[in-house]
Amino acid sequence: MPENSISVSEARRSGTRLVGAGIAAIVVILITAAAFLFWTLPDANAFNARVERLFVESDLTTQAEIRLLEILAQSGTAFADTLASYRMVIFVLLIFATAMLLAALVFLVMLVTLNRRMAQIERTGIQVTSLLISREENTVYLNNMDFKLTPAAMETLAVLAESRLDDEVLSGVQIEAMISGRDISDCDEAAGATRIKRLRDALGNQMVSELLVKNIAKKGYMLAIEKDVIQMV
Template sequence: MQDNSTSVTDVRRHGGRVVAIGISAIVAILMIATIVLLLTLPDANAFNERVEQLFLENDTLTGQAEIKLLEILAQSGTAFADTLASYRMVILVLLVFATGMMIAALVFLIMLVALNRRMAQIERSGIQVNSLLISRDEKTVYLNNMGFKLTDAAMETLSVLAEARLDDEMLSGVEIESVISGKSAIDCEEAAGATRIKRLRDSLGNQMVSELLVKNIARKGYMLAIDKDVIKVL
């Protein structure tokens, strides 16, 4: 028995944990990135304020060359402020992009939750029947595009059940036998209808097991038609 074997239930449980962890991680990363950017980005006017302080503290800087140098520093401060403003715009665009990515991730996680719920429904209901086609001419019933041959009696029983289901009706064994045989319900027995249902189940069930579970390999033998990693023996 392998430890890494999984089942639909395990996948569904892990999927729920991934959703919670994923949402928390996305929100945490975005918040941390925003805080770090705001704390580390310098003030755009810091350079200009420093140059202004130099003007105020040094009254002796009256030479033409010194004044020219201070003007160059002031212009550099203005350019630095403009550069930081452009950086802020780039950061804003990146944050908007990150928000869009977070929304896309949330949509993906919601789809994952919906898929997990769908898998849970399939697990509870067993084989999910998406289509049922009854072909009287071929004496075949197509269940989810898988064809199964039935006897005439089994075809009649399945047809009666299908018509009753279309009308949202429930039939007893007496009513099934009466519809198929054409006799009055008074002359029919519950056991006769139950026998027809049993034969239908046996015929259809055996073929479904052969199609989905037990595979017959010509001249070799039999084996289960499933992945070995999903097998668990308790």
């Protein structure tokens, strides 16, 4: 196997680390941009302060000079209002950016949760979402697959299903006694273990045929999996 191949678990851990690093980087960039914008904006009252200083320090006598200062003062007020509106626009944009960041964070958390869920499914193999036991048809419906079983195997599976509903653990002796109807003292562990083995063999062979080994009519057999998932060491 090539040395640069990366396992699924390693890729998953790398993805989780990248998600955390990406969120931290976005938060830092957003805070830095907000601080820089508010810091570089000039003071809204700076223009008015200079006009006031000019009015105090200057000896204005004519009506035209006084009118000029009034115009400058009005311009300073308009400038202050413009800066205030700019600050409000920047504040709204920052709120919008924060909302987008939170939405992205929610989606990232959902992806990480789904990633972990997929990891659990990989560890447990086939995840059973539904199990229907049809005694009339001698068929077990597992998820979207159906498997034919012998009547004896069906009885064994039915006993195990009933005990699971009651959260009970059955020994081989108890399984044999419940299926055969005999007293526990007349049964042995090996008989129950044999029933379990036959059930496993019957289900296992059909599941392998359904999920792994595919029979192509008049041609032969092949694995029912993708080529890129196969690794040989």
